[in-house]
Amino acid sequence: MTTTDPAGPRAALLDRLRGCYLGDPRPGTLPGGRTEALRQLRAYDPAAYCRTRNHLSGTVSRLSPYLRHGMLSAVEVRDYLKARFPNDPARLEEFLRQLAWRDFFEKVLAWHGRGLDDDLEEPKHAVARSARIPLDVLAGDTGLPCVDGMLRELFTDGYLHNHARLWFAAYLCHFRGVRWQLGAQLFRQHLYDGDLASNSCSWQWVEGTFASKPYFMNKQNVATFSGGKWCDTCTAKCPFDADYPELQHRLFAGSTAPFGSRSAEREARNEADTPPVSSDDIGPVPTATDLVWVHDAAMSWDDAALKANPTAAAAFAFDEPALRVEPWAYHRLAFVLDGLDDLFAHLPNPTKLTLVGDPAERLTALARQLGATTLHVSEHPNPRVAETAEQLRSSFRVVVHPRPAFAEYPHEPKRFSRYWEKVAPQVLGYRPKSSKRMHQ
């Protein structure tokens, strides 16, 4: 007997997920799923990556949404490209160095856990930060064609080029004085690749709480790397139109504002209302001794926990309490739903279910119904995964399946340049001539 999704079809599932997403259901702009991820990987050639990657029109891969959801792993991207373009550093070195940023940030998350929500280091300036994103920013109507253009792309395309992310983050933190955490949340909700590690670390890098200095840009930088697409016709009074020393002075000099209080931030977060949690109405399911929990960063039939357990029941759980606090834009949700359809279509497992609710509660109820005694999950640095596994451990045997490592780095990950110096030979297979340190 094959049991597929009792929470499907999609309309019924969307009904269950009401309150967990923003906007109305409409066709997504990006298909989700490992099948599409593999197609895009095979079609990608980083030949011009090093030369063009900082330009909005550069040949970047746009693989991040698939990497974020584990539809592809960084290890397989690395190994596939090295096998396809052997002994070709001009083509691969810069791309693999950028890919390593993802691994580095995951190591930062693994090291700090929930501490990543707070400043990792003392700010390098004393400018006050606001706890609200101004309405004109949320409406994408700041009057600056570049910023409004970036916001339009964020809200409708769910993707921003890395340079645009840097510019927008610098605008929101330094030019509008907003706390980086709010920008990070906005990105997580709207980006297809919205991610705890890469996102929070990058915002902290821009703010200067995970870097030796804050990042900001001037008009010339925006004009050059955007190909003039906004600046050439812009008539707005440009806040970025100055040289760097002048901007540095305007943004950070002479400030006597107090530093933000970390404990106040923590309290504010804890005070957020926890919404009621719904329960799944799981119909009859065949018995199974093993249950694989597929979390949202392990959506691949090549995933370790799934591969090791082809006859176990498999269940994906939408984390309803978390999504009610921080709902995803509909296109993000649609991308994950596509990914689930694709995953379930490829899995040999006889029972495949989608749950909605608190993952530990829902998985416990399902495991009891199945008669399962062992739960399997793939390792991930997201603290929610480890916390859920820990909760499940009180009732079940829990097996955490390790992920193949992109690079071994057993030290505290503090600066990418240090990390890259150590891991580059593992990633590239040789020691590169220079270890460039720039983020962009």
Ligand SMILES: Cc1cc2nc3c(=O)[nH]c(=O)nc-3n(C[C@H](O)[C@H](O)[C@H](O)COP(=O)(O)OP(=O)(O)OC[C@H]3O[C@@H](n4cnc5c(N)ncnc54)[C@H](O)[C@@H]3O)c2cc1C
């Ligand atoms: C403020 C800010 C927020 C960000 N938020 C996210 C996020 O939520 N999720 C996310 O996946 N990335 C995030 N990034 C990192 C980076 O912008 C994206 O990974 C990258 O732009 C994705 O596009 P791509 O796949 O075409 O990248 P490519 O340039 O083709 O790079 C290939 C892969 O390398 C990795 N990579 C490249 N650059 C970076 C980088 N600077 N940091 C980390 N990994 C990198 C990504 O996995 C990417 O898919 C953020 C960057 C900034 C500045």
